[in-house]
Amino acid sequence: MNRRTVLALVAGAALLLPGCTGTGGSSKGADAKAPDDPSKVSGDITVLTVRTDLVQDGTMKKYAAEFNKVYPKVKVEFQALTNYEAEIKIRMNTEDYGDVLLIPAVIKKNDYPKFFASLGTEAERAAKYRFTDFTTVDGKVYGQSPVGVMPGFVYNRRVWQEAGITEWPTTPAEFLAGLKAIKEKTRAVPYYTNFAAQWPLTSWTYVNGSVGCDPQATTKLAQGDPWAQGSDLRVGDKLLYDIVRQGLAEKDPTTTNWELSKPQLAKGEIATQWLGTWAVIQFQDAAKKAGVNPDDIGFMPFPAQSDGTFCATVGPDYNQAVNVHSPHKEAARAWIDWFTDKSGYDRDNLAISPLKDASMPQVLKPYDDAGVKLIELDDSAGAEVKLIDDESEVGIYKPEYRQDLVDLARGAKKGSLDDFLADLGKKWTKTQKSVTGR
Numbered sequence: 001m002n003r004r005t006v007l008a009l010v011a012g013a014a015l016l017l018p019g020c021t022g023t024g025g026s027s028k029g030a031d032a033k034a035p036d037d038p039s040k041v042s043g044d045i046t047v048l049t050v051r052t053d054l055v056q057d058g059t060m061k062k063y064a065a066e067f068n069k070v071y072p073k074v075k076v077e078f079q080a081l082t083n084y085e086a087e088i089k090i091r092m093n094t095e096d097y098g099d100v101l102l103i104p105a106v107i108k109k110n111d112y113p114k115f116f117a118s119l120g121t122e123a124e125r126a127a128k129y130r131f132t133d134f135t136t137v138d139g140k141v142y143g144q145s146p147v148g149v150m151p152g153f154v155y156n157r158r159v160w161q162e163a164g165i166t167e168w169p170t171t172p173a174e175f176l177a178g179l180k181a182i183k184e185k186t187r188a189v190p191y192y193t194n195f196a197a198q199w200p201l202t203s204w205t206y207v208n209g210s211v212g213c214d215p216q217a218t219t220k221l222a223q224g225d226p227w228a229q230g231s232d233l234r235v236g237d238k239l240l241y242d243i244v245r246q247g248l249a250e251k252d253p254t255t256t257n258w259e260l261s262k263p264q265l266a267k268g269e270i271a272t273q274w275l276g277t278w279a280v281i282q283f284q285d286a287a288k289k290a291g292v293n294p295d296d297i298g299f300m301p302f303p304a305q306s307d308g309t310f311c312a313t314v315g316p317d318y319n320q321a322v323n324v325h326s327p328h329k330e331a332a333r334a335w336i337d338w339f340t341d342k343s344g345y346d347r348d349n350l351a352i353s354p355l356k357d358a359s360m361p362q363v364l365k366p367y368d369d370a371g372v373k374l375i376e377l378d379d380s381a382g383a384e385v386k387l388i389d390d391e392s393e394v395g396i397y398k399p400e401y402r403q404d405l406v407d408l409a410r411g412a413k414k415g416s417l418d419d420f421l422a423d424l425g426k427k428w429t430k431t432q433k434s435v436t437g438r
Helices: 006-011 052-056 059-070 084-091 109-115 122-126 157-162 172-185 199-207 217-221 232-245 258-266 277-290 329-341 362-370 382-392 400-409 417-436
Strands: 043-049 074-080 100-102 116-118 151-156 272-276 297-300 309-313 320-323 373-375
Touching: 043 052, 043 329, 052 059, 052 074, 059 074, 059 329, 074 329, 084 100, 100 329, 109 116, 109 320, 109 382, 116 329, 151 157, 151 199, 151 258, 151 277, 151 309, 157 172, 157 297, 172 232, 199 232, 199 272, 199 400, 217 382, 232 400, 232 417, 258 272, 258 277, 272 277, 277 297, 277 362, 297 362, 309 362, 320 329, 382 417, 400 417
Parallel strands: 043 074, 043 100, 309 373
Antiparallel strands: 100 320, 116 320, 151 272, 151 297
16 A cells, blocks of 8 residues: 555544553653754664655665754654554554554554653644644644645546536536446446455545535534434535435446556546545556556545535644654654655645645645645544544544445435434434433
8 A cells, every 4th residue: 555544544542552652651641842953963763664665765865864964963764554553453462563653544643642742832842843733732732734624526537528527517417427327437446445444445435524614514523413404414424325326336346456447447447436635646657557547636625515615624634753662763754854844745735835824835736726724623622533433433534434435325324314324424424422421
């Protein structure tokens, strides 16, 4: 895998690792201070990553070589984990989980100080960086994402144009009509679920906030039924259900292939996938390798508007953190700061920079031209939401419930959509009361 469970990995904390409560150090944690003099920073550090592709092709070594021009006494080694969440869960039962790692979804947000060293106060870091509240505990920040991500549809412009659609759909009904036109007028599979890979299905949770253009969408998950009539998640889940139910997705979702889907979409064999901004460059690279036009790869917002305007949420990708047990915290902190601020990783991946004063990537120019409103969700209730999700066993940040949704839509599972969503809502709100007291 050359990408994590995309926006699902934005999810952050969910469960406390069994057996980990005693391995994470004191509840007060430790600090990983920024070095004053780069020439004096030394040590060997291991950086864990999900970017197996960039480790294998030597790109990460090139980043390390540039880093060493500033920090010549720090040796950086990379370990790419194919199934990151499963593998890191095991390693974090010990103190040996790298010096720099990506904060896994398995760690509860309030337990970050047990496992990670603080990067500084939120007041200090929020002046420079976006998304700081996603990893803030008691006023201290424990992680930093090198890129921001935005959910949306990666699509083949040429295929959509061949079907006669030149404007972004503004409603789910218009979107479905567009997929039907693609099915009737082209040879492309209108929509590809990537069901077998599982993790792409979790991206559907990140319609939350975009449909209603609401920065408090996460807070509302902690306060009510996420699948109430008109709610963002219900709108998103119903669209996915309708796509599959109306025969607008691949014939057999169980045979989908994530890696193969990239050249297939690039060549126009697939028209559309719900993923995120991070995926655009991978599909463009696939187009170049296939000898087709990379400019055919487009990105469109969820088909909903507020007061005539599209909205899209922007949030952090995986957050890098310093292992609280690392003997080289200063060197680890130096890597995180340099990789975020100076590496150009965001530009190389056509991604959104976490730096507040940075410009948006060229890939989002159509969003700028269309006046799409970008919103950052308030994550102050994020820990509550993830605790509710865990204890209710609903799994909005996991693939299983949407696999069930797809199975329901294609007739492999019995029942109605209304009953399915109502059952999720009952489990959620029952647990919500016990977690929040509301």
